[in-house]
Amino acid sequence: MTPTTLAYVGGYTARERNGRGEGVNVYRVEPGSGTWSHLQLLPDIANPSWLTLDRPGRVLYAAHGDGTEATAYAIDPASGRLRVLGRRPTGGTNGVRLGIDASDRFLVCANYSSGTVAVLPIEPDGSLGALRDLVPLEGTLGPHRTQQTSAHPHDIAFDPRGRFFLVPDKGLDAVFVFRVDPAGGKLVAGAGPRVATRSGAGPRHAGFHPTAPYAYVLNELDSTLTTYRFDAERGGLSPREVVTTLPRDFTGNNTTSEIAIAPSGRFVYGSNRGHDSIAIFRVDESTGTLHPMGWEPTQGKTPRFIALDPAGAFLYAANQDSDAIVVFRVDPRAGTLTPTGHVVRVGSPSSIVFR
Numbered sequence: 001m002t003p004t005t006l007a008y009v010g011g012y013t014a015r016e017r018n019g020r021g022e023g024v025n026v027y028r029v030e031p032g033s034g035t036w037s038h039l040q041l042l043p044d045i046a047n048p049s050w051l052t053l054d055r056p057g058r059v060l061y062a063a064h065g066d067g068t069e070a071t072a073y074a075i076d077p078a079s080g081r082l083r084v085l086g087r088r089p090t091g092g093t094n095g096v097r098l099g100i101d102a103s104d105r106f107l108v109c110a111n112y113s114s115g116t117v118a119v120l121p122i123e124p125d126g127s128l129g130a131l132r133d134l135v136p137l138e139g140t141l142g143p144h145r146t147q148q149t150s151a152h153p154h155d156i157a158f159d160p161r162g163r164f165f166l167v168p169d170k171g172l173d174a175v176f177v178f179r180v181d182p183a184g185g186k187l188v189a190g191a192g193p194r195v196a197t198r199s200g201a202g203p204r205h206a207g208f209h210p211t212a213p214y215a216y217v218l219n220e221l222d223s224t225l226t227t228y229r230f231d232a233e234r235g236g237l238s239p240r241e242v243v244t245t246l247p248r249d250f251t252g253n254n255t256t257s258e259i260a261i262a263p264s265g266r267f268v269y270g271s272n273r274g275h276d277s278i279a280i281f282r283v284d285e286s287t288g289t290l291h292p293m294g295w296e297p298t299q300g301k302t303p304r305f306i307a308l309d310p311a312g313a314f315l316y317a318a319n320q321d322s323d324a325i326v327v328f329r330v331d332p333r334a335g336t337l338t339p340t341g342h343v344v345r346v347g348s349p350s351s352i353v354f355r
Contacts (some may be wrong), residue, residue: 005029005310006080006355007036008060009318009325010048012348017047017065020323020347024048024062024073026080027344029354034314034327035342040081042073051351052098055162059085059126060353061107063095070095070109070120072127080355088128092116097155101180102162106132108180108187110167115151117167117178119185132185139172143200144221148173154220157206164190164235168203168217175203175217175228177235190235197226198242207261207268214288218245218259218270225259225270225281227289241289245270245279258305263312267293267335271303271317278306278317278328280335296337299326307352314340318349325349 007027012019023043027036049065060073060082072085092111099108100122107128109118116136121129142148152171159165167176174197177190197203202221208214208230215230215237227240245256254274261268268281268290276298281290300319307316308330315328315337325344328337 004080005031006039008051008353008355009346009349010051010062010351011320011346012047012049012065012350013045014047014066018348019047021349022347024051024060024082025346026082028080029309033342034309034329034340036344039079042082045071049350050095050097051353052100053353053355054100054122054126055104057355061098063090063098063109065096066094066113068093070098070107070128074126075355085125085127088120089131090118090120091131091134092118099156099158099165100162101158101182103182105182106180106185108156108165110153110156112152112154115153115171117153117156117187119180119187121185133187135187137167137169137172137176139169139174139194141171142173142202144202147171147202147221154203155205157208159208159230159232160210161232164232166206166215166217166237168206170202170204170220173197173199173201173203175206175237177237179235191231192236195228195237195239198222198224204256205259207259209261209265209283209288210263211265212285212288214283216259216261216268218256220255220257223254223256223272225268225279225290229288240287243281243290243292245272246275247295250275257303260306260308260315262308262330262335263310264332269306269315271298271306273302273304276301276303278303278315278337280337282335293335296328299339300324304350305352307354310354316352318352320348320350323347323349325352
């Protein structure tokens, strides 16, 4: 029997965010076609804009755009449906990303608006404990007059071992490296412990090659993607190259949004908002550097989020301003994307996780 794959979708609900979502939606994913069928809407949740699962897949956690808390939801093991376990303050505002360490004992949150990284313990039942650590990010502000007025941590990206994690800071033009001390839940800086990006790059999201020592950071403000060599023992980053996410003949405005790396490690994808496309890159196996393979339109406006299914067979583009998730089939050899014709209609989608 083929295991059932479930998809959990979060998005924006608040009028101030032009949100048209209604809460967290749960879907069953058909393995052959990549199509979805709706199972549950958990309503009346303010901006569940980022979702993540614990490592066993028994609890879903949400960060809330413009909010000050993180919420834990228990997953029914048979049906996949959700119920609220509880919520805890994150010590800051506008939590944009969550990550969980390898021990599955600590949840880490990037508080975008207050410029801090928070650690909350995970209790045995999956609920969240009181704030354990809160670290402000410091450095020199980037030159952008409106987007770089303070520190803005934008991601919590753990390495494949779940030991170190990267925090791209859009406001400080820097990528920070931390790990969680399993004894007390305090943050410990990696080797470096920060790497400067290009001035005005605005680093946003990060991802790791699944088996080789490479990390990739998507830069929001200048629409580029940086390749780093990653030292998994010390948590060090060494920049290798910077490539654009846009074709040469595009002259409009654009910001990047999300990065996805194929489970094979052969391809990297980045979403463009403005060009409204997915940039496709092939990974050089010997160096980790990227070679552009083309751009696939997302068939919608503002692809805030993209995600590959666990097998890497389908890519899903969450077009926030078109209220639609568009499904693409992935060519495993070429990395190219082909629309399947299936579209999931959901308000202001901004996050998808698979179980």
